[in-house]
Amino acid sequence: MLDVPTVRLRLADELDPVWRATAEALGADDVPIPFWAFAWAGGIAIARYLVEHPEAVAGRTVLDLATGSGLCAIAALRAGAVRATGADIDPFAEAAVALNARANAVRVGFVGRDLLDDEPPAADVILAGDTWYEGPLAERVLPWLAQAATHGTSVLVGDPGRRYLPAIGLVQLAAYDVHTTTQLEDRAVVAARVFTLSGVPSRSAR
Numbered sequence: 001m002l003d004v005p006t007v008r009l010r011l012a013d014e015l016d017p018v019w020r021a022t023a024e025a026l027g028a029d030d031v032p033i034p035f036w037a038f039a040w041a042g043g044i045a046i047a048r049y050l051v052e053h054p055e056a057v058a059g060r061t062v063l064d065l066a067t068g069s070g071l072c073a074i075a076a077l078r079a080g081a082v083r084a085t086g087a088d089i090d091p092f093a094e095a096a097v098a099l100n101a102r103a104n105a106v107r108v109g110f111v112g113r114d115l116l117d118d119e120p121p122a123a124d125v126i127l128a129g130d131t132w133y134e135g136p137l138a139e140r141v142l143p144w145l146a147q148a149a150t151h152g153t154s155v156l157v158g159d160p161g162r163r164y165l166p167a168i169g170l171v172q173l174a175a176y177d178v179h180t181t182t183q184l185e186d187r188a189v190v191a192a193r194v195f196t197l198s199g200v201p202s203r204s205a206r
């Protein structure tokens with residue numbers, strides 16, 4: 001059950017069959033989790049925040065970094081964003097985002113290359129839902145978001161307390177108990193928080 005009243009998503013009930021199918025489709029054994037087939041707790045928290053605070057994105061352009069299913073981009077459009085683009089390096093994410101956008105009668109752009117290698121693109125708001133689950137990604141995301149913030153972009157981060165969530169540089173805006181799935185987490189309801197950035201050195205300043 002997705003407890004975001006404004007968004008409908010086509011999601012998987014079980015992890016293993018989708019994971020096996022993606023491995024078969026790619027002809028490889030070692031493929032990442034099909035992140036795009038689930039709504040992750042950090043993204044759900046951002047989506048819930050946008051239901052309560054549509055002014056955070058209304059009338060603004062949005063980039064949903066690590067979009068997965070497209071959850072945060074769709075939530076932003078449903079809250080009144082003028083344009084939303086999802087970015088994800090998973091080759092299956094684009095199709096998942098398109099499917100879910102259609103289910104919500106919205107249009108979501110998509111970028112499949114790794115934006116963290118470049119300067120952050122122009123956007124009024126960047127959303128980063130559940131991006132602190134692995135060290136190498138976490139190390140790249142925070143300075144990149146900070147660089148975006150120095151260009152005047154608002155940043156919202158959603159996270160359920162993953163291992164690599166930065167201990168400093170984030171200011172909490174809201175907290176939610178979100179329904180997730182025990183296919184992904186060890187319990188069905190997880191405490192997740194929404195943050196913005198505060199005083200993080202940007203990539204260019206390091």
Ligand SMILES: C[S@@+](CC[C@H](N)C(=O)[O-])C[C@H]1O[C@@H](n2cnc3c(N)ncnc32)[C@H](O)[C@@H]1O
Nearest residue numbers: 035039040043066067068087088089090129130
């Ligand atoms: C835990 S999922 C979160 C998905 C979605 N934001 C949500 O909360 O439901 C993390 C996502 O990050 C994506 N990802 C990993 N590295 C990335 C990168 N360098 N750029 C963009 N997306 C990336 C993965 O493919 C995956 O879809």
